Amino acid sequence: MATTREIQLRIKSVTGTQQITKAMKLVSTAKLQKIRGVQEANKPYFKSVYETMCSIIAASEDCVRNSALLNDDIKADGKAAYLLITGDRGLAGGYNANICRLLERSIEDKEKALIVTVGKRGREYFTRRGYQMGEHFEIRSSLPNYNEVSRIVDSFTALKTEGTVDTLYVVYTAFINTISQKPTILKLLPISTEEIPEPEDKSKMSMMNYEPDEDEVLKYIVPKYISGVVFGSLAESFASEEGARMTAMDSATDNAEEIVQHLTLQYNRARQGHITQELTEIVNGAAALEQ
Amino acid sequence: MAETFELKIITPERIMYTNPVSRVIFRTTEGEMAVLKGHIPLTAVIESCVFHALIIDDSGKEHDLKMAVHEGFVEVMPDRVTLLTEAAEWPEEIDPDRAERARDRARGRLDSHAPDTDMRRAELALRRSMVRLEAIRK
Numbered sequence: 001m002a003t004t005r006e007i008q009l010r011i012k013s014v015t016g017t018q019q020i021t022k023a024m025k026l027v028s029t030a031k032l033q034k035i036r037g038v039q040e041a042n043k044p045y046f047k048s049v050y051e052t053m054c055s056i057i058a059a060s061e062d063c064v065r066n067s068a069l070l071n072d073d074i075k076a077d078g079k080a081a082y083l084l085i086t087g088d089r090g091l092a093g094g095y096n097a098n099i100c101r102l103l104e105r106s107i108e109d110k111e112k113a114l115i116v117t118v119g120k121r122g123r124e125y126f127t128r129r130g131y132q133m134g135e136h137f138e139i140r141s142s143l144p145n146y147n148e149v150s151r152i153v154d155s156f157t158a159l160k161t162e163g164t165v166d167t168l169y170v171v172y173t174a175f176i177n178t179i180s181q182k183p184t185i186l187k188l189l190p191i192s193t194e195e196i197p198e199p200e201d202k203s204k205m206s207m208m209n210y211e212p213d214e215d216e217v218l219k220y221i222v223p224k225y226i227s228g229v230v231f232g233s234l235a236e237s238f239a240s241e242e243g244a245r246m247t248a249m250d251s252a253t254d255n256a257e258e259i260v261q262h263l264t265l266q267y268n269r270a271r272q273g274h275i276t277q278e279l280t281e282i283v284n285g286a287a288a289l290e291q
Numbered sequence: 292m293a294e295t296f297e298l299k300i301i302t303p304e305r306i307m308y309t310n311p312v313s314r315v316i317f318r319t320t321e322g323e324m325a326v327l328k329g330h331i332p333l334t335a336v337i338e339s340c341v342f343h344a345l346i347i348d349d350s351g352k353e354h355d356l357k358m359a360v361h362e363g364f365v366e367v368m369p370d371r372v373t374l375l376t377e378a379a380e381w382p383e384e385i386d387p388d389r390a391e392r393a394r395d396r397a398r399g400r401l402d403s404h405a406p407d408t409d410m411r412r413a414e415l416a417l418r419r420s421m422v423r424l425e426a427i428r429k
Contacts, residue, residue, distance in 0.1 A: 045302060045375060217334055
């Protein structure tokens with residue numbers, strides 16, 4: 001049986017860990033709130049961009065064919081690029097592992113996949129397994145901002161316009177709620193015209209004029225749309241990361257609580273045993289003297 | 292008194308402005324343009340520019356509302372105008388010193404003709420800083 005001193009030391013160290021996990025949980029909660037705010041604020045912008053793009057595409061099919069970003073010609077032998085969004089740090093439950101496993105399982109041919117990463121964890125995972133790695137982006141702040149997003153989008157979409165790959169995917173973790181997140185693979189380009197909903201207001205569409213012309217406006221607006229999608233996926237992933245970390249840290253705190261309880265029990269037992277033993281020794285000693 | 296229409300300015304971070312105005316002036320890639328109520332439907336790509344909106348207060352007086360807008364596009368309908376832009380600033384949000392420094396830096400980069408400078412980026416940076424300075428000038 002461990003001595004009382006040893007048990008006391010362990011209780012102290014577990015309590016220390018518990019304080020850290022508790023603090024981490026609080027930090028994650030605060031960050032999550034902030035990210036949700038950014039997400040909400042971004043919605044009206046993204047929705048308007050998306051609607052405008054849809055109405056241009058619906059108005060003329062030709063501009064889709066003319067656009068280097070939207071056409072679905074196969075030039076690069078069916079190669080695909082994946083933008084994988086993971087965290088830089090661990091201690092977030094299964095957040096990083098789940099998304100990496102999903103992507104690894106869905107890639108059929110290692111040779112035809114190019115992996116572009118945001119976040120160190122995903123990069124380490126796929127480098128170790130010998131995948132073809134593209135560029136790596138670091139996001140310094142805990143909130144995604146449009147400057148950084150457009151940097152990512154520019155070089156990611158360049159893969160398509162330059163004909164290095166045919167398809168672009170975004171691999172991110174969709175945020176459902178704080179305890180449930182879903183790793184998702186989203187096809188970014190080419191956009192299939194069937195997926196574009198028919199605009200509700202047809203009269204608006206036919207009356208609309210474009211300056212300079214449809215092609216130019218579309219050329220401008222498609223990257224904005226992609227930025228919006230990437231921004232949204234980044235925000236969702238960040239929210240998921242914090243959510244996963246929150247849950248993980250919450251259960252870690254609960255676990256620590258349990259261990260402390262168990263150890264306290266052991267400590268009390270050891271202390272009691274110690275006192276009993278001492279008493280017995282004194283009584284026995286006294287009895288021996290009387291004789 | 293001129294008739295008013297709804298102006299909405301949306302950026303990724305916030306809805307910046309939504310209010311009735313009587314006229315807006317901005318610069319598209321094709322040139323400057325003013326929009327009054329009842330304009331034909333139009334979608335136009337705009338350049339970095341100072342965006343003017345004329346608002347009419349309760350006493351019927353016109354005010355010129357200025358802001359710096361950096362690229363985006365504008366959707367004009369007969370009864371409303373929606374401006375979608377990645378970045379827009381009110382004059383009071385602009386730091387004049389920073390804008391001046393940015394302008395000088397961009398000019399320096401353009402003048403240096405170094406082979407590794409991204410000319411387009413430097414030009415855009417120059418445009419942006421000059422628009423900012425124009426917006427804060429009274």
